[in-house]
Amino acid sequence: MNEITVEIQKLVNGGQGLGLYQGKPVFAWNTLPGETAAVKVAKEKKNYLEGIAVGISNTAPERIDPKEEHYLSCGPWQIMRFAYENYWKRKIAKETFKKIGGLELPEAVLVVGQDLFGYRNKIEYGFYTDKSSNKLQFAFHRRGSAELSPIDTCLLAKGNINKAAINILDRLNKAKVGAANLKSLILRSNRDGQVLVSLLVTNKNFKMEPDVIINDILIGFHIYYSNSP
Known part of the structure; x- marks a missing residue:
């Protein structure tokens, strides 16, 4: 199975659209309720399918262009208007509390953020070496x-x-450090905007002097060796 056509019925936790294909649930990224999507299947399990929409035949009015090309890797909600995003996040939260705990949450306790961008206080970047420039x-x-x-x-x-x-x-x-020596860079920020950095490396002998890079933003820098996949 490679590509299927699915009518999206709702959004679920994480921002995936949910539809059915031959009676089996399909979780599809890059879709909105009401859309008919051509979905490239990435994962086929006994009880469900998962994939990414590669084509939309009837675009939902709430769809907008994402700000980032890599939006599916970090923020799949970027494809919809902010008010619509918050509507679905509230709805998903209410459904989850009711399903798991049997709780009916009042609207007053469902608080959503007001920032579209620049709100995450933690992020993890991987590394890639560009072949043409040989730069990280x-x-x-x-x-x-x-x-x-x-x-x-x-x-x-x-x-x-x-x-x-x-x-x-x-x-x-x-x-001139190559990506082969590195695993990821994890950054966390406090309320004052100060940042703590963890650099995960694959080379036990890797060294980088922390006192060289500490400044008014960077308040901590640690290097960790990691041999996990």
Whole structure:
């Protein structure tokens, strides 16, 4: 099974659209309720299918163009209007509490954020070496794949997180460090905008002087060796 046609009925946790194909649930990224989608199947299980829409025949009025090319890797909600996103997040939260705990939540307790971008206080970037320039770049895994997709930074992260990330990336490039020696870069920000960084490496002998990069944004820098996949 490669590509199927699915009518999307609703959204579920995480931002996937849900429809049916021959009576089997299909969870499809890049879809909205009311749309008929050509879905490329990425995962086929006994009780459900999962995939990504590669074509939409009747576009929902709530659909908008995402701000980032890599939106499926970080924020699949970018394809819809903000008010519509919040409507579905409230609806999903109410359904989840009722299904799992038997609780009927009043609207008053369902609080949503007001920021479309720059709100995440934690992010993890992978690494990718550009073959033409031989320079290190950040990367996310493509949705439904182990393949890495090079990116600049992610708009969902707080501004100081990305400033700190670029600082680290520049220094890694100046030191001519290749992606093979690195696993990921994890950045966390506090309420004051200060950032703590963890660099996961695959080379036990890797060194980078933390005192060189600490500044008013970066308040902590740690290197960890990791041999996990």
